[in-house]
Amino acid sequence: KQEVTQIPAALSVPEGENLVLNCSFTDSAIYNLQWFRQDPGKGLTSLLLIQSSQREQTSGRLNASLDKSSGRSTLYIAASQPGDSATYLCAVRSSGGSNYKLTFGKGTLLTVNP
Amino acid sequence: DTGVSQDPRHKITKRGQNVTFRCDPISEHNRLYWYRQTLGQGPEFLTYFQNEAQLEKSRLLSDRFSAERPKGSFSTLEIQRTEQGDSAMYLCASSLALGVMGTQYFGPGTRLLVL
Numbered sequence: 001k002q003e004v005t006q007i008p009a010a011l012s013v014p015e016g017e018n019l020v021l022n023c024s025f026t027d028s029a030i031y032n033l034q035w036f037r038q039d040p041g042k043g044l045t046s047l048l049l050i051q052s053s054q055r056e057q058t059s060g061r062l063n064a065s066l067d068k069s070s071g072r073s074t075l076y077i078a079a080s081q082p083g084d085s086a087t088y089l090c091a092v093r094s095s096g097g098s099n100y101k102l103t104f105g106k107g108t109l110l111t112v113n114p
Numbered sequence: 115d116t117g118v119s120q121d122p123r124h125k126i127t128k129r130g131q132n133v134t135f136r137c138d139p140i141s142e143h144n145r146l147y148w149y150r151q152t153l154g155q156g157p158e159f160l161t162y163f164q165n166e167a168q169l170e171k172s173r174l175l176s177d178r179f180s181a182e183r184p185k186g187s188f189s190t191l192e193i194q195r196t197e198q199g200d201s202a203m204y205l206c207a208s209s210l211a212l213g214v215m216g217t218q219y220f221g222p223g224t225r226l227l228v229l
Contacts, residue, residue: 004156031216034217034218036220041203042222043221043222043223044205044207045220046217046218046219046220049217089156089157091156093216100147100162100169100170100209100216101159101162101170102147102159102218103159104157106154106155106156
């Protein structure tokens with residue numbers, strides 16, 4: 001059974017800092033890994049999707065890396081802004097039998113202080 | 115493309131009542147998913163449709179829960195005899211394809227509070 005862990009559970013940084021969020025998964029047989037953002041009481045916004053054959057994806061100030069063999073992904077946020085404050089969720093899509101559902105971590109609650 | 119929509123956005127009900135939620139996927143997406151998210155947790159998979167066929171139900175989905183997707187378009191999730199433990203955010207997602215693509219796009223969710 002796939003399990004996804006995110007560290008840290010919460011992070012508070014001053015505006016302008018670069019930061020790294022971590023995600024680990026137990027089964028390396030995956031199709032892809034997605035990073036989502038969730039604002040309080042809201043749905044999920046997809047930030048980046050990394051296919052299993054890729055090493056990283058970039059979008060603006062965000063860079064996500066994937067090391068499938070070690071079961072790890074990181075989300076790097078450059079020059080953080082107060083508007084980046086949200087919960088960041090990592091989700092993997094396994095390539096096994098139930099290969100359509102996403103397995104999520106519990107998320108990292110990010111607060112960027114002005 | 116207006117994205118995935120869900121209705122209602124919020125629902126407060128008394129224990130024992132029945133509730134029904136609706137999800138409208140992105141047009142032309144033939145896959146539709148329901149997830150449930152409780153406070154402080156990540157979303158958990160509930161069920162999955164390919165067109166109108168319900169292909170998997172999680173063990174989280176007790177017999178009080180039923181989901182339908184008539185004609186492979188919108189979907190409904192009904193909870194009968196609600197319990198306080200059903201309080202959660204119910205998220206719907208849709209996707210176009212499986213394989214290495216098939217990015218799931220999520221709706222805004224329906225937040226259920228059972229008193």
